[in-house]
Amino acid sequence: MNTCRLLIFLCLALTAQLTQAGPKIERWQTLAGTRVLFVEDHSLPIIDVEVDFAAGAAHEGAGQEGVAGLTRSLIDLGAGGMDETQIASRLADLGARLSGGVDLDRASLTLRTLSMVDKRGPALDLLQAILSRPTFPVEVLAREKARSVAALKEALTRPDTIASKAFWSAMYAEHPYGRQATPESVSTLQRADVLAFHATHYGAARASLAIVGDLTRSQAEALAEQLTRGLPAGPAIGDLAAPRLPIAGEQRIEHPAAQAHLLIGMPALKRGDPDFFPLAVGNYSLGGGGFVSRLMKEVRDKRGLAYSVHSYFLPLQQLGPFQIGLQTKKAQANDALKVTREVLVAFLEQGPSEVELQAAKQNLIGSFPLRLDSNRKILENVAMIGFYDLPLDYLDRYPENIERVTIAEIRAAFARRVRPAHLVTVVVGGE
Amino acid sequence: MPMHCARSSALLLLLAAPLATLANPYERQLANGLRVIVKEDRRAPTVAHMVWYRAGSMDETNGRTGVAHVLEHMMFKGTPTAGPGEFNRRVAAAGGRDNAFTSRDYTAYFQQVPKQKLAEMMQLEADRMRHLTLDDKEFAQEIRVVMEERRLRTDDQPQSLLFEQLNAVAFQVHPYRVPIIGWMNDLENMTASDARHWYDSWYAPNNAYVVVVGDVDHQAVFGLAEQYYGVLQARPLPVRKPQEEPSQVGVRRLTVKAPADLPVVMMAYKVPVIRNVEQDVDPYALEMLAAVLAGHDAARFTRHLVREQRLAVNAVAGYDSTTRGPGIFHLYGSPSAGKTRAELEVGLRAELARVQQDGVAAEELARAKAQLIAGQIYKLDSIFAQAMEIGQLEAVGVPYTMNRRMIEKLQEVTAEQVQAVARKYFRDELLTVAELDPQPLPQTPLARSPFAPRH
Numbered sequence: 102m103n104t105c106r107l108l109i110f111l112c113l114a115l116t117a118q119l120t121q122a123g124p125k126i127e128r129w130q131t132l133a134g135t136r137v138l139f140v141e142d143h144s145l146p147i148i149d150v151e152v153d154f155a156a157g158a159a160h161e162g163a164g165q166e167g168v169a170g171l172t173r174s175l176i177d178l179g180a181g182g183m184d185e186t187q188i189a190s191r192l193a194d195l196g197a198r199l200s201g202g203v204d205l206d207r208a209s210l211t212l213r214t215l216s217m218v219d220k221r222g223p224a225l226d227l228l229q230a231i232l233s234r235p236t237f238p239v240e241v242l243a244r245e246k247a248r249s250v251a252a253l254k255e256a257l258t259r260p261d262t263i264a265s266k267a268f269w270s271a272m273y274a275e276h277p278y279g280r281q282a283t284p285e286s287v288s289t290l291q292r293a294d295v296l297a298f299h300a301t302h303y304g305a306a307r308a309s310l311a312i313v314g315d316l317t318r319s320q321a322e323a324l325a326e327q328l329t330r331g332l333p334a335g336p337a338i339g340d341l342a343a344p345r346l347p348i349a350g351e352q353r354i355e356h357p358a359a360q361a362h363l364l365i366g367m368p369a370l371k372r373g374d375p376d377f378f379p380l381a382v383g384n385y386s387l388g389g390g391g392f393v394s395r396l397m398k399e400v401r402d403k404r405g406l407a408y409s410v411h412s413y414f415l416p417l418q419q420l421g422p423f424q425i426g427l428q429t430k431k432a433q434a435n436d437a438l439k440v441t442r443e444v445l446v447a448f449l450e451q452g453p454s455e456v457e458l459q460a461a462k463q464n465l466i467g468s469f470p471l472r473l474d475s476n477r478k479i480l481e482n483v484a485m486i487g488f489y490d491l492p493l494d495y496l497d498r499y500p501e502n503i504e505r506v507t508i509a510e511i512r513a514a515f516a517r518r519v520r521p522a523h524l525v526t527v528v529v530g531g532e
Numbered sequence: 533m534p535m536h537c538a539r540s541s542a543l544l545l546l547l548a549a550p551l552a553t554l555a556n557p558y559e560r561q562l563a564n565g566l567r568v569i570v571k572e573d574r575r576a577p578t579v580a581h582m583v584w585y586r587a588g589s590m591d592e593t594n595g596r597t598g599v600a601h602v603l604e605h606m607m608f609k610g611t612p613t614a615g616p617g618e619f620n621r622r623v624a625a626a627g628g629r630d631n632a633f634t635s636r637d638y639t640a641y642f643q644q645v646p647k648q649k650l651a652e653m654m655q656l657e658a659d660r661m662r663h664l665t666l667d668d669k670e671f672a673q674e675i676r677v678v679m680e681e682r683r684l685r686t687d688d689q690p691q692s693l694l695f696e697q698l699n700a701v702a703f704q705v706h707p708y709r710v711p712i713i714g715w716m717n718d719l720e721n722m723t724a725s726d727a728r729h730w731y732d733s734w735y736a737p738n739n740a741y742v743v744v745v746g747d748v749d750h751q752a753v754f755g756l757a758e759q760y761y762g763v764l765q766a767r768p769l770p771v772r773k774p775q776e777e778p779s780q781v782g783v784r785r786l787t788v789k790a791p792a793d794l795p796v797v798m799m800a801y802k803v804p805v806i807r808n809v810e811q812d813v814d815p816y817a818l819e820m821l822a823a824v825l826a827g828h829d830a831a832r833f834t835r836h837l838v839r840e841q842r843l844a845v846n847a848v849a850g851y852d853s854t855t856r857g858p859g860i861f862h863l864y865g866s867p868s869a870g871k872t873r874a875e876l877e878v879g880l881r882a883e884l885a886r887v888q889q890d891g892v893a894a895e896e897l898a899r900a901k902a903q904l905i906a907g908q909i910y911k912l913d914s915i916f917a918q919a920m921e922i923g924q925l926e927a928v929g930v931p932y933t934m935n936r937r938m939i940e941k942l943q944e945v946t947a948e949q950v951q952a953v954a955r956k957y958f959r960d961e962l963l964t965v966a967e968l969d970p971q972p973l974p975q976t977p978l979a980r981s982p983f984a985p986r987h
Contacts, residue, residue, distance in 0.1 A: 144575050145912055185839065189830030193899045196906025215906055244842060251845045251869060255794040258973055260688065271983055353981040357791055357974055359683040391629070392608070392620035402617065405676030408684050428684050460625060467627020470646050474576035475913045525983075 123496025124479050126486070127318060133305035135329040138487040139321045140313045140479055146216045148314040149476055150225075151201075151484040152232065152328065156208035156302035159277040159341055159418070167249065167282030168290055168298045172237075173201065173208045174245055175295060176303075179238045181230030188227060197224040199231075205278055206418045207488060208302070211480075216315035225324060233331025235299065242292050250284045257284075261428075264362040264529040267352055271525040272368055272422055276344035304335020311484035313476050341419045344368045351526040361434035361531035362426075365441065369423035369518040370416045372489040376514040378502045380414050380423075383511035385461035386453040387445070388412025388425060393460070399444050400427060406437045414518075418489070423519050434531030449519060452512035466500045557922065557932065558750035560757070564766040565738030568757040569922055569932060570750040573915050579746030580919040581653045582642040583661070584927055587734035589714075590636045590707040590857050591772065598714015599722060599730045601634040602678055606727050607641065608632075609670040611663040616670055619656055626652055634712055637856040638927040644916060647747045651756050657742075658760040661735055671724035679720070682713045690790035690968055694798055698966035701786050702800045706777040708857045738766040741926055745919040777802075777858055784964040789971050794845070796968035797873045798864040799880060803851070803957045805859035809934045809941070814956070815853035816941045817949040818861060823900035824892050824950065825849040825863075825883060832883055832896075833865070842868050843879045854928045861957065873967050884958045891951035901943055908939060 127139045158169045177199055178185040192199055197214040210231065214224035256262040266281050273279025310328065312321050346368060370380060381389075388396035388411050400410040410427035425445065429437040453461065473479055473496070486495050557571035589600050610616040623630040628645035643653045686692045696711045703709035714722075742761065744753050780802060806815045826833045826849035833847035847865035863884075867876040911917045922932040930938075 146909065147913060186830045186835055189828055189834075190899065193828040193830060193903055196902045196909075198906075198910075213910060215909060241839075244839065247842075247869060248838075248845045251794060251866070255792060258791055258793050258970075267980075348985055350983045350985045351981075352983045355974075355979045358688040360680070360688055390624060393617070393624045398617070401677055402673065405673040405680070408677055408681035429680060430683060460621070464624045464627055467625070467646060467649075468629065469627070470576060470578050471627070471629060471644055474578040474915065477913055 123473060123499070124483075126483060126493050126496075128487075128493055129322070129325075131305070131310075131325045131329040133329040133332055135305045135325070135332070136309040136487055136490070137321070137325045138309070138311050138483045138493075139318065140483055141316070141318065141321070142313060142476060142479070143315050145476065146315050147213065147476060148216045148221055148312070148316055149211070149213050149480045150228065150324070150328070151209055151211045151311045151480055152228075153207045153209045153309050153311075153484055153488040154303050155206065155307040155338075155418075155488075156298070157203050157206040158280070158282070159205045160302055160338075161277070161280065161298070163280070164286070165290070165294055165298070166280050167287035168294050169203050169208060169302075170282065171242075171245060171249060171287065171290055172295050172298045172303075173203045174249070175237050175242060176210070176235045176299070177231045178241045178245070179236040181234040183230065184238070185241060188231070191223065191227055195220050195224045197227070199228070205421075209484070221316075225327065229328055229331065232303075232328055237292060237295050237299070239292050242295065246287055246290060249282075249287050253282060253284050253287065260356045260358040260360070260362045260529045263354055263356065264364050264527050267354060267529070268364040268366065268424075268525065268527045271350065271352060271527060272347055272366060273344050274347065276419075277341060278344060278368075278417070278419065278421075300333050301335060301338070303333060305329050305332040307335055307338070308332060309484070309487040311480055311487050313480045313483060344420055346520075346523040347525050349522050349524050351528070353531070354527070354529045356530040358530045359431065360428045361431045361437075362428050362529045363434065363438055363441070364424060364426050364527045365445070365524055366422045366424035367519065367523045367525060368420035370414045371420055372416045372418060373491055374416065376518060377414075377416060379506045379510040379514035380518060382458065382461045382465065382503060382506040383448075383453060383515055384412055384414060385465060386457040387448050390461065390464060395444050395448065396425065396427075396441065399440055400437060404436075404440065406433055406440065410441070431531045434528055438526070438528065445519075446521075449515055449521070452508045452515065455508070458506075458508055458511070462503055462506070465503045469500055556750075557745075558754075560754045562737065562758060562762050564762065564764055565736075566757070566761050566764070567741040567926075568754060568761075569741060569743050569926070570748065570753045571743075571745040571918055571922065572748060572750060573745055573912075573918065574747050576915075577647050577747050578644060578915065579647045579650050579744060579748055580642060580644050580915045581650055581657070582640055582743040582919050582923055583657045583740055584638055584640045584743065584923045585734055585740050586927065587639055587730075587739065588635050588637045588856075589710060589712040591734065592707065592710065592714075595718060596722065596726050596730075597710045597718045598678070598712075599726050600639055601713055602675060602719070602722060603727050603730050604632045604634045604639050604641075605674050605678055606666055606671065606731075607660055607664060609667065609674060610665045611659050612665060613663070614656065614659060616667075619660065622652065622656060628653070635927075636708055636712055638923075640923055640927075642916075642919070650744070650748065650753070651760075654742075654756050654760040658764065661737065661740065661761070662764050664731055664735070666724055666728050666731060668724045671727060675719060675722055678713070679716065682716060682719065686711065686713060687716070690788070690792040690970070691796060693790055694788045694796055694966050694968045697786055697788050698798055698800055698964060701784050701966070702802070702860065702964040703777055703858070706775050706857055733770050736767040736769065737761060737764045739769050741923075743919045743923045743926075745915045745922070780962055780964075783960040785967075786964075787967045787969050789969045791973050792968060792970035794866045794968075795873045795970055796864060796866050797876050797880070798862065798966040798968075799877070800964045800966070801861045801863075801958055802962040803859045803861045803953075805855050806853045806928075806930065806938070809930060809937055812941075813949060814953050815859070816938075816945050817953040818851050818859075818957070819853050819942060820897060820900055820945045821887065821892075821950050821953060822849045822851040822861070823903065824887075824896045827900055827903060832886075836883060837865065837876075837879050841879060843871050844868060844876055847876075847880065854925060854930060856928045877965065884954060887951060887954040888958065892947050894947060897945070897947055897950065904939070904942055
């Protein structure tokens with residue numbers, strides 16, 4: 102019976118896999134040395150471009166916390182002889198949208214423009230100016246520092262921010278992933294710090310470019326050359342060091358909020374690691390699968406302890422965290438923590454059941470088309486593949502890599518990556 | 533992956549569908565009153581399926597606030613044929629994503645699934661449209677989850693508290709005065725029978741419509757809708773009382789104290805919304821005013837208040853011209869360090885006065901319109917966004933077919949009309965001002981336990 106069902110499922114999965122290839126991704130390098138990934142799609146008159154630099158917060162020097170975010174926020178506030186108002190006005194006139202931000206690894210700029218020549222030409226010229234000739238005006242810098250300090254001070258009154266900052270410090274200690282911007286560190290940043298960070302980290306060799314939409318390969322090649330030829334050369338920089346794993350421990354921080362915020366986790370997974378697939382399938386059953394995970398059933402459905410409870414792996418350039426998070430009425434904090442730990446321990450011991458395994462695969466493989474059903478989603482995937490230099494057939498092979506996972510592999514991968522001797526816990530609020 | 537190609541160099545041509553697809557979206561009404569709206573979009577092999585009920589928090593009564601949203605939660609708690617949790621399990625097994633949302637005007641449920649799973653989604657939605665179990669024990673658990681949601685999203689969020697209090701003061705009669713999630717005391721005293729009464733009152737095919745957007749054939753969808761939803765009976769609906777808000781006759785002010793660092797000023801002016809797509813003028817002009825004030829990074833609020841005067845760390849204007857209830861035009865922001873809430877309020881008012889006196893430049897209006905048109909094209913990249921657009925218009929009684937006409941009406945707005953609405957509605961008699969007065973946390977720095985090793 103079971104074998105029969107499994108066989109049927111495998112056949113279905115195989116059919117699905119044949120019809121579920123990802124988009125056709127083309128890849129090359131610009132003369133300046135930037136990796137380019139391109140997906141041609143003429144169904145809508147839209148072009149999406151994402152430029153990612155290895156210029157995230159992990160690349161800040163000690164004492165420079167906040168400089169990555171500040172550099173990224175200033176880069177489009179003055180460039181190529183235009184001030185911030187001229188840049189924003191021109192973008193708006195064209196109906197173009199420039200967005201982006203920084204995370205630990207990346208600083209990104211994302212441009213969405215209409216593909217008609219009279220729109221895309223000027224919009225891409227603006228992006229080129231921003232990439233190659235940013236001016237970092239001193240008065241804008243002072244203002245953006247003040248806004249950043251105000252936002253940080255506000256965030257530091259909130260239980261979720263306090264919990265998150267304490268959690269990352271506990272997991273990573275002195276590693277760059279554990280360093281955090283503070284109002285004090287941002288206040289001391291000078292224009293020279295921003296210029297140096299830009300010159301060092303916004304170079305062509307540290308960039309990757311993703312292009313999706315209504316243009317041909319030769320147009321995309323010209324665009325990629327245009328955007329990257331003026332980038333700073335930039336020095337060669339070594340890779341981030343691996344973090345040391347923390348010793349298991351628990352920290353409690355008082356807070357007057359109605360709810361306590363709980364986080365449990367440890368550094369666990371790098372991008373491109375083959376453990377990604379067993380961990381993804383296993384985590385679906387533990388706390389990743391929306392409303393159907395064990396954590397959701399035990400914490401929310403059976404006990405009404407929380408509105409949201411989740412677990413996930415965040416693979417980064419270096420070991421990114423495994424994390425469980427929830428919020429609950431403060432009097433219930435200890436009950437919720439106990440239930441959560443019990444669910445985790447049981448999962449680490451046994452792994453998912455056969456039924457859970459099949460449900461996880463069914464969803465992760467079945468939902469594959471939903472991951473790629475818009476240019477925006479394709480761009481996100483392609484930019485990630487480009488930045489982390491994953492294989493070009495990463496999306497094509499995703500369903501079969503999920504399908505192949507066994508319970509034994511899940512248990513082994515979790516045993517390697519989620520180790521009670523290294524799990525840190527942070528509770529903000531509670532009694 | 534994308535299958536077909538509809539290139540055009542003229543934007544407006546592109547917005548006007550090619551002849552062959554002029555009928556897209558397609559619509560059919562079933563005998564039980566349920567309307568089914570289908571938009572074919574064959575770019576990817578997925579589909580968005582939504583069921584919208586014309587019942588939101590504005591249809592609640594005193595003492596039972598929050599029941600629309602509680603019922604939304606209970607809709608996932610099972611029917612005789614699909615037990616508790618089964619709905620989510622089946623959607624997940626279909627490779628789908630699902631959720632629901634409750635607003636002041638409506639309650640809606642959606643699934644995004646691979647296209648071959650649409651029939652199963654319809655079967656599940658039709659089942660819970662009539663056969664919800666609403667078990668007492670499940671209710672007792674779920675109401676606790678909803679109270680946690682209120683703590684998370686409102687009680688511990690100073691800006692949400694401020695917004696809740698602002699609505700409670702700006703509206704004294706109209707049910708827009710109550711929060712969608714409900715007052716905590718009402719949640720504490722809510723019973724399963726309150727939820728049952730709500731469900732029996734409003735969850736009927738003649739009070740709902742289905743929106744399907746994606747890689748589907750509309751005739752096939754109509755067939756499925758007939759099969760699954762067609763068997764449900766229409767039922768008489770409760771009478772809706774208008775509960776019109778009496779005229780405001782003077783400025784209203786309130787303050788909220790909460791743990792925070794940044795002060796906030798929120799100003800709410802009572803303004804009209806679209807009631808007649810063809811004849812209305814002012815709501816379109818108000819939309820353009822919001823775009824000129826705060827539609828992009830070089831718009832007036834950011835340019836003047838944040839960048840030039842350094843009066844605010846942020847300043848925003850917001851207006852929604854499509855609501856069932858009365859309209860509000862919001863202005864809000866946080867003062868920069870060293871500036872007061874009063875100074876920011878003066879600055880926000882000065883921006884309004886400038887429009888009242890000098891109007892807006894043709895260039896500013898053209899910029900707002902360029903963004904509007906581009907935004908319409910960008911929306912085509914998401915089948916979910918297209919389904920939401922149809923659903924939200926229908927929720928407030930505007931036929932989705934009027935969308936194109938509304939875009940034209942926005943394009944027709946003149947600088948004189950923008951100045952006219954600025955003069956007409958931005959008066960103190962129509963204003964409510966709410967201020968967040970930040971309170972320091974009890975201990976600074978917060979007491980922390982040492983990082984204690986655990987074994």
